[in-house]
Amino acid sequence: MVTENRLQRLRNIAGFPALxxxxxxxxxxxxxxxxxxxxxxxxxxxxxxxxYSENKEYFKHRPKSRAYLNIVxxxxxxxxxxxxxxxxxxxxxMFWPADQAKWSEVKxxxxxxxxxxxxxxxxxxxxxxxxxxPISDSLQAIFSEKMSQVRQAAKDAFLNFNHFGNxxxxxxxxxxxxxxxxxxxxxxxxxxxxxxxxxxxxEQFIRLYPAITVLTHENFETxxxxxxxxxxxxxxxxxxxxxxxxxxSLQTAKxxxxxxxxxxxxxxxxxxxxxKNFIKHGIIEFPTELEADLPFEVIEVDSNSTNxxxxxxxxxxxxxxxxxxxxxxxxxxGKEKVPSQFQSGTVAIPNPDYEVLKLKVSQLQDDxxxxxxxxxxxxxKAQSHTTDYGGAMASFGAALGSLGASLxxxxxxxxxxxxxxxxxxxxxxxxxxVYRDYEFxxxxxxxAKTLTARCYILDFITNTYSTKGVxxxxxxxxxxxxxxxxxxxxxxxxxxNTASEGQLEEWEKAPAVLKxxxxxxxxxxxxxxxxxxxxLEAIQTEMIDNESSIIEKYKASRPALYDPRFESVVxxxxxxxxxxxxxxxxxxxxxxxxxxxxxxxxxxxxxxDGENTFGRVMCSDIRLDLALxxxxxxxxxxxxxxxxxxxxxxxxxxxxxxxGLEFSITRGVISAxxxxxxxxxxxADEVLFIQTDAALNPGNxxxxxxxxxxxxxxxxxxxxxxxxxxxGFAIHYSEVLRFVNQNLINNSENVPR
Numbered sequence: 001m002v003t004e005n006r007l008q009r010l011r012n013i014a015g016f017p018a019l020x021x022x023x024x025x026x027x028x029x030x031x032x033x034x035x036x037x038x039x040x041x042x043x044x045x046x047x048x049x050x051x052y053s054e055n056k057e058y059f060k061h062r063p064k065s066r067a068y069l070n071i072v073x074x075x076x077x078x079x080x081x082x083x084x085x086x087x088x089x090x091x092x093x094m095f096w097p098a099d100q101a102k103w104s105e106v107k108x109x110x111x112x113x114x115x116x117x118x119x120x121x122x123x124x125x126x127x128x129x130x131x132x133x134p135i136s137d138s139l140q141a142i143f144s145e146k147m148s149q150v151r152q153a154a155k156d157a158f159l160n161f162n163h164f165g166n167x168x169x170x171x172x173x174x175x176x177x178x179x180x181x182x183x184x185x186x187x188x189x190x191x192x193x194x195x196x197x198x199x200x201x202x203e204q205f206i207r208l209y210p211a212i213t214v215l216t217h218e219n220f221e222t223x224x225x226x227x228x229x230x231x232x233x234x235x236x237x238x239x240x241x242x243x244x245x246x247x248x249s250l251q252t253a254k255x256x257x258x259x260x261x262x263x264x265x266x267x268x269x270x271x272x273x274x275x276k277n278f279i280k281h282g283i284i285e286f287p288t289e290l291e292a293d294l295p296f297e298v299i300e301v302d303s304n305s306t307n308x309x310x311x312x313x314x315x316x317x318x319x320x321x322x323x324x325x326x327x328x329x330x331x332x333x334g335k336e337k338v339p340s341q342f343q344s345g346t347v348a349i350p351n352p353d354y355e356v357l358k359l360k361v362s363q364l365q366d367d368x369x370x371x372x373x374x375x376x377x378x379x380x381k382a383q384s385h386t387t388d389y390g391g392a393m394a395s396f397g398a399a400l401g402s403l404g405a406s407l408x409x410x411x412x413x414x415x416x417x418x419x420x421x422x423x424x425x426x427x428x429x430x431x432x433x434v435y436r437d438y439e440f441x442x443x444x445x446x447x448a449k450t451l452t453a454r455c456y457i458l459d460f461i462t463n464t465y466s467t468k469g470v471x472x473x474x475x476x477x478x479x480x481x482x483x484x485x486x487x488x489x490x491x492x493x494x495x496x497n498t499a500s501e502g503q504l505e506e507w508e509k510a511p512a513v514l515k516x517x518x519x520x521x522x523x524x525x526x527x528x529x530x531x532x533x534x535x536l537e538a539i540q541t542e543m544i545d546n547e548s549s550i551i552e553k554y555k556a557s558r559p560a561l562y563d564p565r566f567e568s569v570v571x572x573x574x575x576x577x578x579x580x581x582x583x584x585x586x587x588x589x590x591x592x593x594x595x596x597x598x599x600x601x602x603x604x605x606x607x608x609d610g611e612n613t614f615g616r617v618m619c620s621d622i623r624l625d626l627a628l629x630x631x632x633x634x635x636x637x638x639x640x641x642x643x644x645x646x647x648x649x650x651x652x653x654x655x656x657x658x659x660g661l662e663f664s665i666t667r668g669v670i671s672a673x674x675x676x677x678x679x680x681x682x683x684a685d686e687v688l689f690i691q692t693d694a695a696l697n698p699g700n701x702x703x704x705x706x707x708x709x710x711x712x713x714x715x716x717x718x719x720x721x722x723x724x725x726x727x728g729f730a731i732h733y734s735e736v737l738r739f740v741n742q743n744l745i746n747n748s749e750n751v752p753r
């Protein structure tokens with residue numbers, strides 16, 4: 001069926017000559033000269049002018065068309081000359097400068113003249129000297145002269161204009177003026193007027209002359225400062241303002257969109273006081289950064305070296321922001337296993353495209369044989385006809401049929417060759433991905449950063465101060481994925497709207513930005529709060545007492561059953577669900593057992609004070625069953641045993657979390673020191689262990705074995721048999737120190753000794 005349709009289409013090619021003849025008969029169109037003549041005879045002069053504009057080069061070589069072009073120009077000029085003459089008369093009777101009441105009339109006339117000239121010049125024929133009306137040239141000359149007069153008078157008109165009305169100068173003035181550069185060049189002349197204006201007038205001025213488009217940054221800043229001066233002038237009757245009035249002026253200016261940079265005649269200080277020792281103790285867990293969006297002089301000092309007396313004599317008003325705590329709280333909001341697949345390999349399967357091309361080649365070969373047969377048959381028919389008239393016509397038809405058959409053979413052969421070439425480059429087999437099921441973990445974490453401070457607002461004009469405690473919270477939610485396979489085809493989809501460990505840590509470490517305006521809003525005293533006479537020594541004493549209270553609170557937050565060694569130990573939570581122990585060997589590095597973190601790159605940890613944190617596995621040793629983890633939080637590093645001699649029978653204590661019972665201590669003695677094969681690499685070198693009868697259970701792995709307050713080993717395994725009891729093993733500290741030193745060599749100053 002396919003072959004018959006193709007042959008039928010080619011047979012229809014005999015109709016092509018008739019189509020060609022029809023197209024040739026339809027050729028031909030009227031020349032531009034003919035069109036021009038036709039439009040002139042119909043008195044359609046607009047259309048005639050358009051023909052000329054579109055064919056200027058053509059008419060340059062057609063002098064006989066000149067008479068028709070003159071007729072077009074003459075009639076177009078007749079239609080415009082009454083309006084042109086009227087505009088000339090109006091402009092001649094217009095005088096400048098004119099009263100502001102007449103600006104609108106002048107502006108309207110300028111617009112009418114401009115539109116008239118634009119319409120006139122839109123006719124290409126009337127732009128040429130030989131065809132223009134002299135009245136048009138006269139109008140354009142007068143119009144340019146009047147516009148120039150108005151522009152030259154713009155400066156004086158600007159200075160005498162009422163800039164507090166309902167319309168800006170640039171909207172009202174008859175000619176267009178670029179606002180930004182013009183205002184910049186003449187703003188100083190307006191300054192006396194603006195300096196004596198009230199707040200309502202300045203607010204109206206900024207509505208008419210907005211920043212950026214009309215006012216430069218410098219001029220907008222000047223206007224903002226003048227607004228604050230006007231506000232204070234209206235409310236204090238030229239007296240020195242108290243702190244509340246100053247703050248009201250700044251806040252009102254900000255609400256109106258102003259950005260004052262100073263307050264004339266007043267000096268305001270903003271002091272942030274922070275105890276640097278609080279950072280070391282973890283009371284201040286993240287930095288703060290001040291952003292001065294109010295005209296304050298900002299100072300940052302350490303409370304240990306601050307003397308309030310040195311700050312008091314330099315300012316009219318002083319806001320002291322005493323940072324007491326900056327804490328980070330992490331909360332696990334959800335944890336779920338997510339089923340998915342990853343590509344584990346590929347398998348070769350037949351390529352369907354190859355099979356389609358292969359079938360097409362077979363079909364085309366059949367078509368070619370059929371077409372060749374048709375061609376041979378047509379050749380035989382052409383040879384069998386006689387030479388009489390009827391035979392000649394039949395012979396001509398047979399020849400055409402033979403030609404069509406020949407073309408068909410050529411077309412099929414070409415398509416067959418192209419298909420064979422395609423078949424040669426298409427592979428017979430393709431690789432199909434093979435997928436395996438697995439699960440990864442999605443963990444939701446809410447991080448809250450809370451800044452606690454005490455504010456002191458000192459008004460040296462009234463010699464009073466007020467104080468107020470403030471708490472500034474900031475929260476962020478993170479979704480973190482663990483064990484997401486790198487060959488998961490949906491990996492990019494899963495990673496949308498998630499964060500990495502690094503991004504969470506970066507947000508925690510980022511400083512909290514404190515805008516001075518927000519601090520002022522939070523620190524402003526209520527009307528009911530009592531203001532006290534300023535006594536700088538009393539304020540200094542109160543600050544010291546507040547810091548002492550924070551330290552006592554910090555100490556009291558530790559649990560009642562307290563062992564100092566607990567501060568070095570952490571709970572290690574593998575995302576797969578297992579639990580182990582670990583301890584700090586550097587302030588930000590935890591040591592644990594390899595089998596506790598096996599198969600993951602990131603782990604969750606919990607410190608003794610209840611802080612949840614996260615860590616990234618830095619390195620590991622399968623033979624020793626040890627691993628190091630880089631931690632977000634900070635902890636107290638342990639002290640390793642320094643002597644070479646250990647005695648059998650010495651009392652030792654294992655600290656860990658057996659069966660999930662966090663921060664437990666089990667006691668025993670050193671039973672022996674011996675070398676044994678590694679549990680996880682039995683063919684490697686033997687490992688030096690300390691044998692102990694201290695109870696070791698799942699959850700103790702990775703925890704320290706203490707001799708007094710020194711670590712002598714890392715708990716790793718327990719021999720469990722029905723006939724055996726009290727056989728626990730911990731990796732000797734010499735093996736541990738060798739592993740730690742090798743992997744922390746770039747930080748040797750912090751390597752435990």
